[in-house]
Amino acid sequence: MKIRIKPFLGGLTTLFVPSVADAMRCRNYPQVDAAYYYSVWMSHVCIANYFKSWDSPESVLEIGPGKSLGVGIAALLSGVQKYVAFDANPVLPPGTESHLVAELASYFQRKAPFVVSDPNFPTKAFPAELFAAERMSYFLSPEWLERIRFALREQNDLLSYLNDATTLEANSVDYLLSHSVLEHVDDLREMYALMWKCLRPGGYMTHSIDFSSHGTSSEWNGHWSVPDWMWRLMKGKRMYFINRAPLSTHQALLAESGFELKGMYTIKGKSGLTRDELNARFQHLSESDLTTASAFLIARKPLL
Numbered sequence: 001m002k003i004r005i006k007p008f009l010g011g012l013t014t015l016f017v018p019s020v021a022d023a024m025r026c027r028n029y030p031q032v033d034a035a036y037y038y039s040v041w042m043s044h045v046c047i048a049n050y051f052k053s054w055d056s057p058e059s060v061l062e063i064g065p066g067k068s069l070g071v072g073i074a075a076l077l078s079g080v081q082k083y084v085a086f087d088a089n090p091v092l093p094p095g096t097e098s099h100l101v102a103e104l105a106s107y108f109q110r111k112a113p114f115v116v117s118d119p120n121f122p123t124k125a126f127p128a129e130l131f132a133a134e135r136m137s138y139f140l141s142p143e144w145l146e147r148i149r150f151a152l153r154e155q156n157d158l159l160s161y162l163n164d165a166t167t168l169e170a171n172s173v174d175y176l177l178s179h180s181v182l183e184h185v186d187d188l189r190e191m192y193a194l195m196w197k198c199l200r201p202g203g204y205m206t207h208s209i210d211f212s213s214h215g216t217s218s219e220w221n222g223h224w225s226v227p228d229w230m231w232r233l234m235k236g237k238r239m240y241f242i243n244r245a246p247l248s249t250h251q252a253l254l255a256e257s258g259f260e261l262k263g264m265y266t267i268k269g270k271s272g273l274t275r276d277e278l279n280a281r282f283q284h285l286s287e288s289d290l291t292t293a294s295a296f297l298i299a300r301k302p303l304l
């Protein structure tokens with residue numbers, strides 16, 4: 001077992017001092033800027049396009065936007081006409097983000113390349129073929145930017161931020177994405193059912209999932225060695241933690257829910273564990289699971 005002591009003590013403290021969980025929640029949402037949201041949105045657009053799964057959606061649902069609706073603003077500047085954000089934890093008043101509208105627009109105006117840390121990512125160039133000049137002149141016009149700012153303040157058909165899953169409508173969006181979220185969801189089967197419900201038949205979705213230990217262990221995959229009792233203490237009363245589900249769990253849930261897997265882009269890591277160090281519950285992990293540090297999954301809900 002290879003845990004790091006600080007996160008363990010942190011989780012333990014939340015069991016006795018609940019206000020610490022709140023402080024941790026804020027720390028889990030670092031201040032990020034327009035460049036981050038531009039690169040998140042563009043990496044999803046480009047990876048979907050790379051796997052021939054981008055069809056210029058008009059409506060988008062983002063699961064787990066966290067601290068900001070920056071991805072949604074980038075989507076609305078790209079030609080999306082309805083953006084819905086759903087986060088289980090109500091963490092933001094969207095009205096305070098109007099500065100991001102002009103900042104993000106300037107990236108599109110400049111057709112800026114986007115930054116991703118992975119040197120092998122299939123493309124970092126601005127995908128000009130997806131953003132026709134005529135279309136962009138409308139979605140970068142001062143009037144459209146003002147409509148986005150208004151929607152951030154008032155929330156309307158253009159943009160909404162929801163915290164109650166039951167308010168999400170069936171078959172209501174063309175495209176669905178999540179970034180660094182599915183590794184935190186406690187009930188993944190329920191989440192896949194929700195995504196199936198919301199996506200229209202024929203719609204695509206992309207998910208970026210980080211399978212690493214998120215600093216809980218000295219090894220990037222050391223979380224798969226921690227016994228369940230100790231993991232429960234480490235989690236404590238944190239609002240969300242990591243679920244330790246490996247890649248194969250997502251592949252199985254996609255298939256079980258009825259989604260077609262259209263593509264997968266993985267980043268591999270050398271396992272820092274020997275098999276006899278694994279928690280008994282993770283002994284079955286394949287070599288592929290044990291060495292997959294992160295993945296983009298691209299899937300489609302088939303036409304019924």
Ligand SMILES: C[S@@+](CC[C@H](N)C(=O)[O-])C[C@H]1O[C@@H](n2cnc3c(N)ncnc32)[C@H](O)[C@@H]1O
Nearest residue numbers: 064065066086087088089179180181184185240
């Ligand atoms: C690490 S943050 C990622 C935020 C953002 N996507 C980003 O890239 O910065 C994970 C987010 O997932 C949300 N989350 C966790 N479980 C969830 C669930 N079951 N349903 C919806 N959102 C969830 C959390 O509230 C949090 O805002």
